[in-house]
Amino acid sequence: MKRKNYAGFYDWEFELICTRQRHDVKLWKKLATKYGGPILDICCGTGRITQELAKMGFEITALDNSPEMLEILEKKKLPKVQTVLADMRDFSLDRKFKFAFISYSSFQQLLSLEDQAKCLNTIKRHLTDDGVLGIDINPHVLEGSDVQEKEISYIADFPARNSRVTMFTSHKIDLKNQIKHWEDTYVEIYPDGRKNEFINRESLKGCNRDDMQLLFEKCGYNIIDVFGDFDGGEMTEDSWNMVWVVS
Numbered sequence: 001m002k003r004k005n006y007a008g009f010y011d012w013e014f015e016l017i018c019t020r021q022r023h024d025v026k027l028w029k030k031l032a033t034k035y036g037g038p039i040l041d042i043c044c045g046t047g048r049i050t051q052e053l054a055k056m057g058f059e060i061t062a063l064d065n066s067p068e069m070l071e072i073l074e075k076k077k078l079p080k081v082q083t084v085l086a087d088m089r090d091f092s093l094d095r096k097f098k099f100a101f102i103s104y105s106s107f108q109q110l111l112s113l114e115d116q117a118k119c120l121n122t123i124k125r126h127l128t129d130d131g132v133l134g135i136d137i138n139p140h141v142l143e144g145s146d147v148q149e150k151e152i153s154y155i156a157d158f159p160a161r162n163s164r165v166t167m168f169t170s171h172k173i174d175l176k177n178q179i180k181h182w183e184d185t186y187v188e189i190y191p192d193g194r195k196n197e198f199i200n201r202e203s204l205k206g207c208n209r210d211d212m213q214l215l216f217e218k219c220g221y222n223i224i225d226v227f228g229d230f231d232g233g234e235m236t237e238d239s240w241n242m243v244w245v246v247s
């Protein structure tokens with residue numbers, strides 16, 4: 001997927017607005033320690049989690065379908081990290097992993113059950129016999145109004161680019177297909193008045209607990225745990241997350 005402009009904003013924006021999600025790092029560290037390497041970070045993006053696991057000494061393969069996101073990860077020059085440009089639905093690597101994971105709702109970028117099953121089957125082929133997969137799902141994707149007209153999400157300085165960014169967000173929920181489509185417009189202004197404007201579109205599929213359980217079972221996985229938060233707490237109706245640990 002082309003993320004030409006957005007990739008350069010990802011790490012900065014994540015720090016700025018993802019105050020809850022950033023606590024996921026501790027869970028991935030804990031699971032990596034429990035299940036061991038080599039590790040496969042699927043939809044690794046700019047390596048937000050990979051970089052933390054690399055510091056712990058793990059050997060990591062970081063996979064994403066965006067060359068722009070991978071380029072940023074590669075510039076971090078992390079030890080024992082290999083990047084792979086590939087689609088999570090269909091990749092073929094010449095090694096197997098003791099632990100694979102998909103963080104931050106990225107699995108929900110697969111918008112059909114068929115694609116989700118394809119992805120889980122592909123991952124299964126890349127796990128060792130005792131290999132474990134972790135997936136963090138956002139169970140609240142379809143909540144909120146069906147249509148949200150364009151509104152300001154934030155205005156913030158971006159010191160590394162010497163610019164000020166206004167981000168406008170809007171969304172539509174496609175209830176029939178259980179998909180939320182976002183359209184985010186970034187307007188970046190430099191001190192001399194120059195302007196850089198681009199749009200980033202994201203779509204996520206709503207996933208509920210029963211569907212996920214069925215999907216895992218159909219794809220030959222055993223459920224080890226379902227956590228409702230990044231501390232390993234129980235999943236309830238009010239939980240912010242739904243983290244699956246399967247083998």
Ligand SMILES: C[S@@+](CC[C@H](N)C(=O)[O-])C[C@H]1O[C@@H](n2cnc3c(N)ncnc32)[C@H](O)[C@@H]1O
Nearest residue numbers: 043044045048064065066069087088103104106
């Ligand atoms: C929200 S970012 C998450 C990045 C990182 N895992 C994190 O937690 O910060 C989602 C990532 O999924 C990648 N992605 C989306 N669809 C993909 C696909 N079909 N195959 C591989 N990567 C994909 C995007 O390029 C993007 O880097």
